[in-house]
Amino acid sequence: MGRSPSLSSLIARQMIDRLPVEAQRSLKRSLGRDVRRRISVADLDRELLKAADVFSTSEDDARALLETFELDLPTDRPPDPFSDRYREWTWELYRLISGRATYSSSNEASPFDLERAIQRPFPFQTGSATVVGDDLVARGHLLRCIGNSRSRLTPPARIVEFGPGWGNLTLDLVSTGFDVTAVEVDESFCTLIDERCSSPELLNVVHADMLDFVADDPYDAAIFFESFHHCSDHLGMLKNLHEIVRPDGPIFFASEPVQKMAYPWGPRLDGLSLWSTRTYGWLELGFDSHYFSQALETTGWKGHRIRSGVSQRRDDVILALRDRSSKSSPAAM
Ligand SMILES: C[S@@+](CC[C@H](N)C(=O)[O-])C[C@H]1O[C@@H](n2cnc3c(N)ncnc32)[C@H](O)[C@@H]1O
Numbered sequence: 001m002g003r004s005p006s007l008s009s010l011i012a013r014q015m016i017d018r019l020p021v022e023a024q025r026s027l028k029r030s031l032g033r034d035v036r037r038r039i040s041v042a043d044l045d046r047e048l049l050k051a052a053d054v055f056s057t058s059e060d061d062a063r064a065l066l067e068t069f070e071l072d073l074p075t076d077r078p079p080d081p082f083s084d085r086y087r088e089w090t091w092e093l094y095r096l097i098s099g100r101a102t103y104s105s106s107n108e109a110s111p112f113d114l115e116r117a118i119q120r121p122f123p124f125q126t127g128s129a130t131v132v133g134d135d136l137v138a139r140g141h142l143l144r145c146i147g148n149s150r151s152r153l154t155p156p157a158r159i160v161e162f163g164p165g166w167g168n169l170t171l172d173l174v175s176t177g178f179d180v181t182a183v184e185v186d187e188s189f190c191t192l193i194d195e196r197c198s199s200p201e202l203l204n205v206v207h208a209d210m211l212d213f214v215a216d217d218p219y220d221a222a223i224f225f226e227s228f229h230h231c232s233d234h235l236g237m238l239k240n241l242h243e244i245v246r247p248d249g250p251i252f253f254a255s256e257p258v259q260k261m262a263y264p265w266g267p268r269l270d271g272l273s274l275w276s277t278r279t280y281g282w283l284e285l286g287f288d289s290h291y292f293s294q295a296l297e298t299t300g301w302k303g304h305r306i307r308s309g310v311s312q313r314r315d316d317v318i319l320a321l322r323d324r325s326s327k328s329s330p331a332a333m
Pocket residue numbers: 105108109110162163164165166167168169183184185186189208209210211225226227230231232
């Protein structure tokens with residue numbers, strides 16, 4: 001049986017976590033703990049080809065391999081993360097990583113076999129107990145947050161879920177008795193969710209880009225579960241949410257990559273994100289926690305973070321409510 005970390009190593013880890021990302025990296029490297037190689041775009045295809053080989057035999061081994069490297073961050077980043085120049089810098093980085101001339105939300109399509117996915121959707125089809133466990137923990141944590149949040153959502157509250165993908169959370173919500181509208185840009189996922197759902201009276205699947213979605217009647221809550229970071233205009237989406245959700249309704253950002261980063265926001269540079277962007281063209285943004293608080297604040301929201309502490313990976317929810325005191329400084333997350 002593995003030993004739990006001692007109190008002193010927990011305190012040391014917390015102190016290291018408070019350092020700027022680059023300082024954390026050099027410290028970890030000098031302690032021999034950060035073994036991630038920095039690679040250039042020229043090396044990308046070669047590294048990803050190795051991962052593709054491993055994915056065909058083991059999801060866990062491929063993910064472990066992708067954790068061993070990251071892309072070198074370009075140094076020409078404009079200072080103001082809310083400026084047009086900064087946004088253009090993020091698109092340039094996307095083009096570089098994806099190898100594509102432009103981004104459109106049609107790039108978000110996922111190749112899968114419908115019949116197989118009805119029987120065995122992601123994460124089960126990975127055959128990895130770790131990936132399945134992480135997904136169940138993340139969903140469980142989010143569902144607890146939905147039930148325990150200040151707004152205490154109970155069925156048959158109306159919830160809009162953006163980017164439901166395979167529909168696992170969608171079906172959890174419907175099975176719990178919520179009335180769910182699922183807004184998904186990939187038509188094959190829309191078909192899959194409809195096919196998997198056995199209570200169609202509680203489900204409305206809308207094939208649309210989340211940025212184009214308009215609510216006829218405001219919802220009680222909105223949820224992004226690993227989907228907000230695919231949005232091509234996150235500030236625009238945050239503004240739209242004021243029309244989509246009722247005035248005291250919560251927004252849940254679950255398992256989104258809001259973390260300590262070396263830059264405020266933009267394409268993530270870790271191996272798994274590089275793999276997804278290069279292979280499929282998906283937009284894999286990441287947000288520095290401080291920037292995310294600022295982005296919420298400038299668009300009229302106030303967020304607070306709820307972690308379960310069970311897993312360090314995905315059991316992470318940011319609950320945002322309409323900000324009634326817009327002068328406050330960004331809450332620490
Ligand atoms: C990483 S998957 C997450 C799926 C699911 N929420 C989960 O966690 O299992 C991201 C999902 O967002 C969808 N998506 C990406 N961009 C979108 C957009 N602009 N509008 C609506 N859905 C989008 C993708 O098609 C995909 O289903």
